[in-house]
Amino acid sequence: MRNFSLGKAFVPVVATIVLIYLLLPIFYVIVFSFNDAGRNNITWRGFTLDNWQNPCGAPNVCQAFGNSILVGVVATIVATVLGSLIAIALVRYRFKFRSTISLLLFTPMATPEVVLGAGLAAQFLLAGVEKGIGTIILAHTMFCISYVVVAVKARVASLDPSIEEAGRDLYASPGQVFWRITLPMLMPGIVGAALLSFALSFDDFIITNFNAGTANTFPKFIYTSALRGVPAQANVLASIVFLGAIVLVVIVQMVNINKRKRLARQ
């Protein structure tokens, strides 16, 4: 019996410890956004709201942050369009070199980022392209496409083709079927893929570092200032993104759970 209760406690206890391990640094980053730190945000020096009132107070931090948003938005739009088209083709059509194409799309996800970053940097070097925001966007779009394909593919595969059949039976043109039936039904998958792309791009450091040249992004700013101490303003900006994302996710979860409950009742 003793053994049994021990087994029962094991899972919740370990899981709780792991959750604390997972969340402690987040807590730390947010708390230290309120640190009256000056330039050295390593030890606690007292509570202040100054950093929150003036999040661009540290040199270059907001410029880097803005660059990251720009890169994330452009890479996400391009990758979401190109990746969604590929996903539709992969599920719906039969063609030659299908498995080769799948391999081309999935290998980037199984390749360490240093290898992707160094490869692109070597190519830009050879082509004489000067590295900057443009090359960061080109690099991010590449790895985002892979993730978009996977995320949207799952959605296309779960789509019931008979609904589109019905549209065609009712004399809708192929264009009308796509814009009024296929695309709206794929939307949840596409939006999810876009959010994933943005998150991946926004937090990417390794590939960026190889292809940024002198351009700065938010992760690159943190990495380069790590040695001297990251200004508390970086914590503020990261906390704002975090809190915004969490609120968004909580709302989506609530809506989903309510929808499921409603469906269960019907």
Next chain:
Amino acid sequence: MAITAFAPGGGAVEQAPRKRPWTALILLAPGIAYMLLFFLAPFIQLIITSLQAPAASGGIGEYVAAFQLSNYADAIVEYWPHILRSFAYALIATVVGLLISYPLAYLIGVKLRALPMLQGLALILVVAPFFISFLLRTLAWKQILPSEWIGTHFSVVFGLIYNFIPFMTLPIFSSLQQLDMRLVEAGADLYASPTTTFFKVTLPLSMPGVVSGTLLSFIPMSGDYVNASREFLGGTDTAMVGNVIEANFLQTQNYPIAATLSIVLMAIILVIVATYVRRSGTEDLL
């Protein structure tokens, strides 16, 4: 998240693919052209660079096309400790990460299944780290951990485990979520102990998630250079192969050595992953 990449697909509607090659070509062409240009071509470029020889001028960062296979021998002789260290760190961190993430995935996927609100909350906590800069979180450990632990093998592996817990937990959760509890009850009905039932029923059925989670952790871990860098959790003898590639490419501009090490890293990963997937009997995942 990345998790969907390897998560077992559920509820797919069987579709008969249509033969309409032109439509397919139009849909595929732009994206595939992009991947050829910015994934495949750079990869080939990496192989070409790895065989380059120093230019006659002897300038820093100047190399000419050659077929200098000796670059590989040189790189391996000089950097084998870093290569070995990378895979040792990644292996330890993957195994420990699996052992601690499995109970968390089990709690969310099995024990909280009947409580959707709590399950949703737990899932949000697991993905929460994705929303806040991993560099700041990793740097936070440098301040949270006792300073005499920083710069050791322990702190680097600790950071690697930490960074990949969500990547390990989510695919395992996704497998366990689909686990039919009647099978587990059947084990108990047939007088199997909870331990036996776990190892004979639950664990084998969650293998797709375990394989996905370990791959999603092991591959990026072996190429990581943030945790091991001295500004973060690393020290003088913790440099991984990623650090060497970064230093050679971006600092000393020794592009051939950086490229050679990238190819070696990739080749070792391919061999390990292929062997692992075949052994665990989950080829159909890839």
